[in-house]
Amino acid sequence: MSKKILVYYFLLFSCSLIAQTKVGGTVKDEAGAPVAFANVMFKENPSVGVITNDDGSFYLDTDETYKTLVVSLLGFATQEIDLTKRVTYDIEVVLTEGEQLEEVVVYSGNMSKKNNPAIDILRKIWAKKRVNGLHQYKQFEYDKYEKVEFDLNSIDSAMMKSKLFKGMEFIFEEIDTSRITGKTYLPMFINEAVYEVYGDNNLGKEVERLTGNRNSGFSSNQNIISFIQDLYTDYDIYNNYLVFFDKSFVSPLSRTGIDVYNYVLNDSAFIDNKWCYNIVYYPRRKNELTFKGDFWVNDTTFAIKDINLQVTRSANINWVKDIYIEQEFEVVNDSTFLLKRDYMMSDFSLNKKEKSKGIYGKRTTVYDNYVFDKEKPRSFYEAKVDPYNEKAYNRDEAFWETSRLEKLNEDEKKVYTMLDTLKTVPKFKKLYSLASILGSGYIEVDKYNFDYGPIFSTFGYNEKEGVRLRVGGRTYFGRNDMWRIEGYTAYGFKDNQFKYGISGKVLLDRKTRLILSGGNRRDVEQIGVSLTATNDVLGRSFASSSVFTTGSNNTLTDIKLSTLAVEFEPAKNFVFKVQGSHRSLRSALPETFSLSYVDIESPTGVESETNQFEMMTSIEFTPKRKTMGYGVERIDVNDDYARYALLYTSGIKDVLNSDFDYQKLQLYYRQPINVGGFGRLTSTLEAGKTFGEVPLGLLSVIPGNQTYFSIFNTFPNLDFYEFVTDTYVSVHLEHNFNGRLFGRIPMLRKLNLREIVGVRGVYGALSDENIALSAPTSIPLRAPDAEPYWEYSFGVGNIFKVFRIDFNFRGNYLDIPGARPFSVTGAFGFSF
Template sequence: MKTYILFISLLISTTYTFAQTKVQGALKDENNQPIPFADVYFTNSSVGTTSDMDGNFTLESENDYPELTISFIGYESRVISLLEKKTMGIQIVLKEEPTSLDEVYIVGKPKKRLSKKENPAYRILKKIWENKKRNGVKLANSYQYDKYTTVELGFDNMDSTFVKKSLKEDYNAIASKMKINTDNGTYYLPIQLTETTEKVYGDNRLKKERIDIVGQRKVGIEQQGKILERVAGVFKEINIYENDIAILNKNFVSPISTEGFGTYDYVLSDSTTVENKKYYTIYFFPRQDGDFAFQGSMTIADENFSIVDIEMKTLKQMNLNFVRSFEFKKTFSIKNDSIYIPQKNEYKGDFTLLTKGEEEKGIFVNKNETFSNYEFDTIKEPSFYDEVIEQTKVDQFKKNDRYWKKNQTEDIAEVYAVVDKVKDSKKVNGVTNKIYILSDGYINITDGLQIGSIWATTARNDVEGYRARMGFRTFKTYNDRLRLEGFLAYGFTDKKLKYGLEARYLLSNNPRTTLSAAYLNDNEQMGLITFNGTHLIPEADKGSKALFGRGSNFFLSRIQKSMLRFDWEAKKNLHFGITTSHNKIESAAPDLFSLEYLDKISNTIQSKTTDVTTDLYLSFTPGREVSGYGVDEKVGIKSHPSLLLNYRRGYKNLLGGDFNYNRIQLIYNHPISLGKFGIFDATLGAGKTFEAVPLSLLTAVSSNQTYFLVPNTFALLDYYDFVADTYFEGHFEHHFNGLLLNRIPLLKELKLRSLLTFRGVYGTISDQSKDINRSSIIYTAPSAKPYYEYGFGFENIGIGNIRPFRVDFIWRNDFQNFNGSVNPKFGIRVGIKTVF
């Protein structure tokens, strides 16, 4: 919810060139309609491009060219004289050819779909598939090249009044360097620019690649809000030769996918010959406007069926909330007369709140990559590719201004000049601060001290009644080596104060090693949290402390907990650690909920438990994106598998501990991409406690008595309906990403996405644990038959471009209820997504 509310506060491209000649403009017909996919090239050269869906084009070259030629089937060709080396905003009108009006063929989405055999584009696509593994740098034994990347982040459709107030006396000097939306005269206001230079080495025989960062710098307003960070990092490596292109964890079908004919309509344009080389142009259009697909064109070389250039853009009807558009352009240059190698990648993303309308204010990100200095077949020792230069601090690859000016193009130099002034604007900083508060939930009180989260200040349960909570944390940047964090909470029914304090310190960045300590005095729903996460203090908004819930719940435990943790990262995303803990546990409502057990040694009934433990754990998250050089790493949104294995040892008579026991638990999650068929998200969990322990130390099957979806819990179980010391459970969801509903008339206008769910658990409870039980809970485990829930749901629910909600319809199988009232057999639950 944080991500979406932040956009409400926001209501308030770059192209690289080393060019001597640059032209930017738009093509229209005599009726003022844009002309897409027209050929635009410098006269008597092979340097050319095509206009995009809106008729816009940009063309540049390192050489001087005096003329520009524009041609398109059915229109008269035009030759434009270029009086200046840099010509921007030129408007060119093409006239229809009077002699061929009856034969004009305008490339557009075909009204009749052709079969593969009928469509001449299919023959070209088959050749692309056959040759895709033998294209580009894959043709050489080894390769190396330089890569220069810039990422520009900012606000778009900003009116001149806002820009003038933001820049004040700097406006006149900077305004000429800012990009303007020619459709409505508003500004693109960049607020941050990141530049990176890299050296890339690869050996195709060894199937190894090494990437060395050479230089890196970031200028502008430091983005500490999650939404702006995620927008800035939305574009990773996009390989058009893959069947699926992953963006925001959604699978977009590539236009050259082997499954492309199920998603796209293709139109083959006539072939062209330039300098004795033959090229084909294919236009592609999504069959269903709401699908995760693109519209655009690509040029293919006849000799080896390599992609020479490709341009593609999402449609406004695309069923993805908060995204106005994505645009991609990739161009390739020829090397040694046969190898087409990457020359330039241009990625553009535009994000808005209410609608996808062109007038609405939003956030934009432009990422550009330029490749140069290619060398092939320079053999290096295999050990060379195993050497890795680890980045362990922010300024590790800092370079002076002279270095960056040498790499910068004119366009990027202008962006840099604007960002350098914007970073000191109080007005723009005020906007980004509001975004930070709404996305992260923390408010700066003084330099280095924040209070929050504002999203976890109020909750309710039957023990505490209404609960007020306020937390704090030390925070200067995300790269702080030391972080202090804590909270105070008060229940208006039990009239008791709760509190917690935690400290985390980064001992070393290579290897990454952290030390954490915490103390907690609070009420908890035992068994709800299988494992702790990064923090030792549980998050404030867990299910037992939600504002709304069904039925009654007095099953809370009062816990006083002291904890110490040591964590070591053996290799990227592979962590080993140990946590020691001293816990005192008793019922938070002893008159209504008992945690009593029989102490067989003294033959007495005990109501409190002292639990002294050590936990040894292994955490493995391959493919997880992390960044930052402080104690708290920033985690990206890319889907990845995760494995957590935990072994707990309880100690009797050590620091007052009451029980010796051993427990092992495992949880594994793996989101599996199934291309256009969606995402299958599977979670498996298992655990076993080997000795007899009381209810306060047993594993209650994770239940959920709120009306909201909580991951990996059972929505139609009450707390402590099932208690087990051995269990195995699975939680499965399949998200169709609009595949089904996009094809149903009328329903597709709602832009909903469907999903299926199934979750189940099997477990047992030992007679020894039952024998010492004296609590008010009757021990029951799902051992006679597994317990399971199943259902379907709809997500992407909302209005306009705001679609954060999900609704699930859930049923369960029968089970005998011993504790509390009989559970419903059917329920409706609501979820709120925190990502795009």
């Protein structure tokens, strides 16, 4: 930690009266070099301690009063420092080479896997982990209290005097100092929730019921709860990998831990009348997703008593400077250790420099009132489609006084009052509105319960319309509206024509999520960019408005679409939908692209427009999907769930002048998987078959990509309509190694780049009858039936934290005229 930051502690001393002992400083060796991973703790309570950072700095903050600080590390003599003052920020500890603590048996000074006693203890932890804690009982129940807080950190005088906070200076009366980092912070948001948790180990079932929730404002409770659940997912330290921010970190208790961590048996002591060993661990290599810290483990059950984990500063993760975790376990009896308290702090920042300002995200979870072996019927654990409990969001102060398992401190109590005042400040209202616009894409017009947008769709371009301007909006009374109407109009300055779209939906029954929807649209569209397409009235493909394309994009379609649908959710994340639709399809650029087909009833024998009425039945299953809100629209808050979809479409001739009879069966499967420490694999499988004769506009087009953007589930080296099928099977695989390979190359390590590889292929067929039917079209009709078409790509992600570039190679069908053997695509995005 930079020494200059210590000045802030002195300035803010009067604002931090809650803690009883605060110490901070640096640890060095005799040569003056910083000592990383040294163990710093209070002699009176060895379980209260930290590990020094890469620069040898440390900071400890506790509500208790302690008199002696102990600093130790294998190979150095232990130092004890008397604490003469309650607050000491400038301690400098010099470790000299010498013997380790007398209680510890050290076999050798290196970290050998064979001769290391810490590794022997680790193996016993692995053997016992499935019989410790809640696993010992058939059934279990407990209460859970969760407190989440977000704070501005690194508050200094310059920030206080900034024009940004002019008129809001009163908020700085609530600044405090972090007990983990020693940095000043200002609480800005707090959310509290109380749950009842029930589980059955025999059934493998667990259910969590929210009984109370409240927050300090700014947004609806449902939004905050969903955001928190995704940002701070539950984890088990005994698992091999701990997943945070879509990244898999190797647990220090992992069976693969001995390959990525160094372990040192550092101490032994009685904790809660149980003899425990203290093991310090730190990573063997930089830039990997690992932790540093220590843990105390019982010598009989080999259950963890206390553990702390801190993500190393060099870890390949964006926008997060620090992650710190503490877990405390309660000794219930001689053989049972149960989780008592879980604390996690994340320091979000634009960069990892010590002085950089950012936001703390802190979650504290307390567990109590355990009850065991109280059996409940299987039906008790069945998930509800709509678990919203209105009473939980309207609890009085008496409920919170009795239900909190950990009391709020004085600063936390003041947050509610401070934020209520802050929301009345005009300048803050403007800042909050700006943040909302950037986050949602809509400008709220509260007076009329209307949102204008999305603003990101205002401008577009294609060869039919030229420059395209779009205006639109939606009704908006709140996140949980039971009904909503949306619409837009657009104008093309080249074709001088207006387009429009309007849709509406209403939630008729919350218990089954019975929804009735419908809409109408007249627009220009690039169809055939998705195999498993849905008739979304307001949806618009990525290729319809691309300013820059590879070659000429002249395969656009004038589309008229009307739909009416009903859907319901009989079981959680299981959606059944029936939809009727009528489409009219005609080429938007008939001089270069034709959708014509043979029609013996036409005077010319050729028809240029396809009119089709369809009935579609779909079943979609999304296990482990989490959603935001309980109104007619819900927003996904996680993306790590699988999606299974089965669609059956029936084209019915003569209904509303429909032209064709046919049936289409389609299957869609998508699965993102965190492959341990090797990154994240995303896979998609699609298959489909059309029964009956249909023209080009109703066939399944293999999705090409003539833009310069990397878009998953498309083929970047295919042009639009290069392959057309009535039968297909498509597979896409993309793996992001999250820097595991680049992190081991010295010249690339500091750049935190991430390597991405992809393989994709498709097999398809097209009947002679369908080819003959679409003979008048201007493009050659071919399918990848001789052999599956395939591509592969190599990409580099996280360039400047926001950019990705992919190099795409075509595997075969290189003899097709105009075939593109190679392409370069890229994408912008923010990810951890």
